[in-house]
């Protein structure tokens with residue numbers, strides 16, 4: 101073995117050195133001569149990034165490569181970053197650089213002589229695959245990284261595969277996560293290069309450590325999600341102009357022509373930002389998160405006198421039965437005897453507004469039980485409850501309110517789902533309108549000017565997409581043919597086989613403007629519930645013990661999490677393989693739901 105101490109003794113001169121040459125990555129770093137003043141014979145040269153000036157007292161090849169590929173805040177030229185991303189991805193750097201140059205670390209390695217024996221039992225390839233699977237597990241299951249050094253966990257892994265070298269926590273959080281991130285970023289780029297009509301989701305969050313973190317999430321039209329970046333804006337003031345520049349950086353890096361919308365919540369600076377971006381790129385539509393809209397709608401309904409009165413009565417009943425032991429016990433008994441499904445009365449919590457539905461629904465569910473108690477055990481009730489329950493139409497009114505709240509609850513749940521598009525919003529709004537209309541029993545029928553409104557809206561969008569007069573006229577003609585279900589648009593939509601996207605792709609014609617518009621509309625993801633989901637994952641990553649995780653590591657873990665979940669069928673090698681595709685989907689969804697909450 102060549103003693104690489106020799107090469108390190110020679111400082112920064114460019115003279116050709118004997119021994120193994122330094123890794124090429126050093127060309128992007130200034131060498132800091134080893135510090136010999138402290139008396140210790142520390143012979144390892146330090147490194148300083150030429151781009152961001154970050155310093156290391158000891159330059160480790162693998163750390164330096166990861167820094168250039170993933171972490172450097174003043175990013176090196178794209179081709180440099182791409183090169184090191186690839187090197188990291190292929191693992192084609194010699195990690196032993198560091199170990200060989202460090203004589204002092206050798207005794208630690210040798211302390212486990214059994215390692216050498218065990219290593220014989222697993223191939224390098226097996227070790228690599230196990231390491232990858234382990235990294236995936238830690239990132240997606242949001243398990244604290246220190247678990248990897250827990251003796252019981254190590255024992256468990258060793259029972260499964262005695263030859264597997266269980267990594268140290270520091271290796272897991274650096275080398276392994278870096279290499280895996282490089283793979284994920286490379287795959288992500290490949291996948292995004294084929295996509296169009298992307299939506300950028302943007303949301304801010306204050307971490308447990310008080311940092312102001314922003315997520316930039318890229319959503320595709322078929323429900324896949326990729327974390328572009330997680331940025332720490334704690335030191336910046338979040339003006340519209342500042343955020344605009346950040347968004348434009350992201351958009352231009354991926355390719356501005358690939359995006360069709362930006363979605364975010366309703367914070368005023370973000371609204372301003374989205375509008376600023378749309379001024380620069382008119383084809384990128386600013387979208388407000390639909391779930392927030394519907395939340396507002398629902399709170400408006402609850403504020404109506406009629407609804408407020410009903411909810412107040414329901415609350416009184418629920419509170420009474422929760423507080424009165426005798427009353428609660430007899431109600432419970434009735435519920436059991438009548439085999440009422442879904443359990444007892446549910447509380448209404450103002451901030452979690454879907455509970456308004458749950459509360460009214462539970463009253464209706466327990467209607468007969470409540471009536472029985474009123475008839476047979478009224479001595480257990482107080483006068484207020486008796487008068488509520490005796491009120492004419494009480495249950496009828498609760499039922500009506502429930503009827504209105506149900507589609508709203510469903511809409512919220514549907515719209516927060518990953519694969520929701522603008523088209524689903526429209527359908528859910530129509531369902532809600534129908535529910536309200538049915539109550540009033542006054543059917544106004546189809547609005548005569550609806551078609552005109554649709555056409556005008558379509559034209560205004562078409563103009564933003566850069567359409568001229570001729571194509572605009574053709575578009576209107578196509579929309580009118582579509583509304584008449586004339587040829588070309590007369591194919592049945594087969595549920596379960598067709599998606600909105602491939603139904604439209606089937607309608608082929610020259611100058612297919614309507615198809616372009618429809619695909620665009622079906623691609624916009626109108627909810628940034630996903631961003632909130634990732635913040636809750638971040639919350640898990642950053643629980644009490646781990647507030648020290650830095651932003652770039654968090655970004656990498658989140659990128660991996662999003663990528664694995666979006667491409668789970670390819671990423672899972674063994675689990676659920678005995679299930680049919682459908683069963684796999686179900687099992688996957690159930691487990692992912694747990695993962696997401």
Ligand SMILES: [Zn+2]
Pocket residue numbers: 149150151152153154167171172173174
């Ligand atoms: Zn740097």
